Amino acid sequence: MLEQLFSSRTRVKLLRLFLTNPTTAFYVRELTRKIDEQLNSVRRELANLTSLGMVTSHDNADKKFYQLNPEFVLNDELKALLIKSQLLTEQALIRRIREAGKIRYLALTGSFVGSKQVPTDMLIVGKVDKLLLTRIIDRFQRDMGREINYTVLTTREYSDRRDLGDKFLVTILNSNKVVVVDNVNEEE
Helix, strand or coil, X not given: CHHHHCCCHHHHHHHHHHXXXXXXXXXXXXXXXXXXXXXXXXXXXXXXXXXXXXXXXXEECCEEEEEECCCCCCHHHHHHHHHHHHHHHHHHHHHHHHCCEEEEEEEECHHHCCCCXXXXXXXXXXXXXXXXXXXXXXHHHXXXXXXXXXXXXXXXXXXXXXXXXXHHHHHHHCCCCEEEEECCCCCC
């Protein structure tokens, strides 16, 4: 979505990275790896963001580091826009996942709710076209510039693991999460 507002996918990815890591300094090659973009486009967008005053740079040893300028006047507005854009992207992800099969339970955990203690970011229970799901998740990861871990269980696997008190599943069920679909206990 933001790519439509801003003229560059690379710029959007850089904005997202800097705004979500405001105190971290990155060097150019590190940025190209993190956002999966070409070196020249990253350099061009860093020059744009630096000239705007949003990003500052400093040299350390043989590397030039870039970091969000905490004094940039539009940081709060851009962060709010980023959060709203992420919500829209997450809603589209949920819609696509629901279309990938008969979903009985879908919970967003981990990075979706800001928790690093949970072993997965998404729990999906039901009959799912795994190839389609993989394509959906891959696209989301590219759009968001971050990896998500997800777990897919059949309804039977879910019930068996829940009944056994499986540590992995119990951790997820007792964690902070957003439950999107909860039909797992309904008869098929």
